[in-house]
Amino acid sequence: MATPDPAPTGPRRTFLGLLPLPERNFVAEALRTETVGGVILLVAAVAAVVWANTFGSSYAAVSHFHFGPESLGLHLSVAHWAADGLLAVFFFVAGVELKRELVAGELRDPKAAALPVAAALCGMAVPAVVYTLVNVFGDGSTDGWAVPTATDIAFALAVLAVIGTSLPAALRAFLLTLAVVDDLFAILIIAVFFTEDIDFVALGGAFVGLGVFYLLLRLGVRGWYIYVPLALVVWGLMYNSGIHATIAGVAMGLMLRCTRRDGEDHSPGERVEHLVHPLSAGFAVPVFALFSAGVSLSGGALAGVFSRPETLGVVLGLVAGKTIGVFGGTWLTTRLTRAELNKELAWADVFAVATLAGIGFTVSLLIGELAFAGDDGMINEIKASVLLGSLIAAVLSGVLLKLRVRRYRALSEAEELDEDGSGVPDVYEQDDPAYHLRMAAIHEKKAAEHRRLARLAGAASNKPDSPA
Structure with a gap:
């Protein structure tokens, strides 16, 4: 009888543990920007719904107003410019963020990348199923x-800002990745x-433009x-390619x-x-939302969400599919990779973040328009289901x-605490001997001040009363 293989040995990785200090600082800055953008996006979405349902004719007139050079195949409506033009700026930023994650962030280490990648893949596959x-x-x-x-990170962070929840850095980094x-x-x-249909001539021109862009960067x-006009040419060629x-x-x-070089x-x-x-x-995504989220609620668009399989599938995909996919993918991967959840957190925290990933807005609206192109009635209902599901x-x-806001607040405060005033949170200095010397001096100073105040209080209590 064969002897079973021994259980794998070696240190267990900590999932959602303390981030490296440079990564923590980058994530904090990135999420501050995303949160502000998310709030603007939320305002734009509300404005779109109000505008479409109060002055619907003007909303439609502005959305369908065409402009641009027709000879270049770019005589597009305002809504079309927002979806194909302004969202290219959004995806440009997404490309930079992805590149940074691959070379300097969480995705550079295959073992560390396994969890967010598996969570994202399952979080896309299960809603589709x-x-x-x-x-x-x-x-x-x-x-x-x-x-x-799709998950809309800006909208998700806007929700966090509205409800006043400060997630620990590791949970925020996981959501961002x-x-x-x-x-x-x-x-x-x-x-x-x-x-x-693909126009291979235009596509070839776009690739040539991308090659020039790459060469200029390397030189x-x-x-x-130089880069902005070149980017516009590449964009125009890519659009005309199909x-x-x-x-x-x-x-x-x-x-x-x-990646940073010496001296940078x-x-x-x-x-x-x-x-x-x-x-x-602050501009591109909110303008897209303004001309894409204008769902007409007349005719029972919201009432019919749960009666049509297409719209019901979107709502269930966002709410149930995303949650099950992200949470299930994360839990399963931790078991397969021997990762251990941070002892300061619970699986309920991962589940809450998984439900937050069900907020699909910008890209979901875009894909809805592409999937049902030519069927305006269905597009309107799909948009309503995206809004409702989100x-x-x-x-x-x-x-x-x-339910866990007090715990999150305590963890966030512990991560931010800088009692010695060094500019670096104390949690990152605990292994530094100089840190312990500084803290000992601070504690001695506080103790001396406490003794001085005690002596003053004692002297005051022993002082005879003044004569009347």
């Missing part, structure tokens, strides 16, 4: 299987499944007046160098992202996160 099953058994259209697969991987696969879905050529124009933004973002405080990718991210989060996921995650 849920949608497909609902429509197969309900005799609906399976064309929208990709709609509930999850969204970056999610964006990558959403881009691949758009490129592979929503491309029909160290600087100047926005491939979704946002792919051009991703490709250019991935070409930027995101920031890599070129980090500098460009710092400049472009406010434009993306709202349910937001409320559910908000309730779950609020």
Whole structure:
């Protein structure tokens, strides 16, 4: 009888443990920007719904107003410019973020990357399966299987800002990495499944432009007046090729160098992202939301969400599929990779973040328009289901996160505590002998002050009363 193989040995990895200090600082800065952008996005979405249902004729007139050079094939509507033009800026930033994660972030280490990648993949596969099953058994259209697969990180962080929950850095980093991987696969879905007729001449021109872009970067050529016109040419060629124009933004973002060289405080990718991210989060994505989230609620758009398999599949995919996929993928991967959950957290925290990932907005709306192109009535209902599914996921995650808000606040405060005033949180200095010397001096100073106050209080109590 064969002897069973011995159990794997070696140290267990900690899942959602303390981040390295540089990564923690980067995540904190990135999420601050995303949160502000998410709040603006939330306002834009509400404004779109109000505008579409109060002055619907003007909303439609502005959305369908065409402009642009017709000779170049770019005479597009305002809504079309927002979806294909402005979202290219969003996907450019997504490309830079992905490149940074691959070379300097959580995804550079294959073992560390296994968890967020598996969570993102399962978090996209399960919603697609849920949608497909609902429509197969309900005799609906399976064309929208990709709609509930995307997570909107900005909208998710806006929810966190509204409910006032400060997640520990590790949970925030996990959510951010999850969204970056999610964006990558959403881009691949758009490129592979929503491309029909291809103009190979225009596509070849776009590749030539991307090659020039890459060469200029490697030669160290600087100047926005060179790269911006070149980027517009590449975008125009990619649009006319038949491939979704946002792919051009991703490709250019991935070409930027995101590793720091000697003497550099920031890599070129980090500098460009710092400049472009406010434009993306504060203008491009909110304008897209303004002209894409304008769902007409007349005719029972919301009432019919649960009666049609297409819209029901989107809601269940976002709320149930995302939660089951992200949580299940994470739990299973920790078992297979011998990762150990941070003792300060519980699996309930991972489940709450998984429900937060069910907020699919920007990319879900875009895929909904692509999946049902030409059927305006269905597009309106799919948009309503995306909004409703995201709202349910937001409320559910908000309730779950609020149940642990005191624990999160305590962990966040511990991560931020800098009692010795060194500019570095104490939790990162505990193995430094100089830190313990500084803390001993601080404690001695406090003890001396306490003794002095005690002597003063004692002297005051022994002092005779003044004569009347």
